[in-house]
Amino acid sequence: MKKNKISFETSFWPGHVAGNPFKAIKAFFDYADLDYYKQSLTEVVIYSYKRECYEAKNPSTAFIFYTAINTFLKLCYCLPEKSKKWKVTASLHSETTFHLSSLTEEEYDNPFIVFQKAFDENTLEEFESFLCLILELSLSPYDGYPYSDLTTPYIYLIKMLDAASLMKERGIEKISKSPESVC
Template sequence: MKKNKISFETSFWPGCVAGNPFKVIDAFFAFADLDYYKQNLTEAVMCSYKKKVYEANNPSNAFVFYTAINTFLKVCYCLQEKSKKWKVTASLCSETVFQLSSLTKEEYENPFIVFQKAFDEKTLEEFESFLCQILELSLSPRAGDPYSDLTTPYIYLIKMLDALELIRERGVEKIKKTHQLVSVTE
């Protein structure tokens, strides 16, 4: 059976980067840094509750941000499957203060766990719906009353951003299969 590949749809913001999610991660962070994504996501969520319009001076920025985060979601969804074949390179620092405060110690050691937890909680479609909803509400000049939970997907997006940055910084390596001979005794 042939697997359906997810299109990362990167043509709107970094140019055409396709196929390899690790190359898309590099393009994602080459386009903007972690703080940019976190700040814009937080601002969009905050504006969805207020009359303040997100990116009122340049609404096209909201579209570019939407396409980048939508690509980010697809990469994260893909990475939950890659966790079976790849592992994050070991951290050089042992017991230091976590640089990425949204992650637990376990998630810091293995950032792939974040994607598994996120997509166990919400589907890719639910995260995409959340993204559409916050942008719709934040671009409206009227104060919105979100009819669904915005907190849970927001927290998972922040955690996934931190996990993706950690993967990019530390790098990944393929998990080598080890064949062990099992002795059967009677």
């Protein structure tokens, strides 16, 4: 049976296509840093409750943000499967920066857990719907209360951004199979 591959559609924002999810994550964070993505996501969610429009002077910014985050969601969706063969390199840094992220200690040690939890809670389509909804509402001049939960997908998306950034920072390595001992 042939596996359906997800297109990451990275050509919209970094200008090239990266088929490997780990290379695509690197390209994602080379395009803009973690703080930009987290701040933009927070602003879009806040503007979804306001009468003012997000990026009214330059709405193309919202489109670029949408394509980047939509690609990021597709990358994250592939990562739980990759955790069977790959692991995040152990941290060489002190744990002082740990408190700055949204991750638990367990998630900090193994960021793949974040993606598994996120996609156990919501499907890829639900995350994409969340992204469309917050952008639609934030670009609309009408205030209103969103008809669905914005908090849960927002929190998971922030955690996935932190986890992916951590993976990029620390690097990944292939899990080696230990040789079987003969008794």
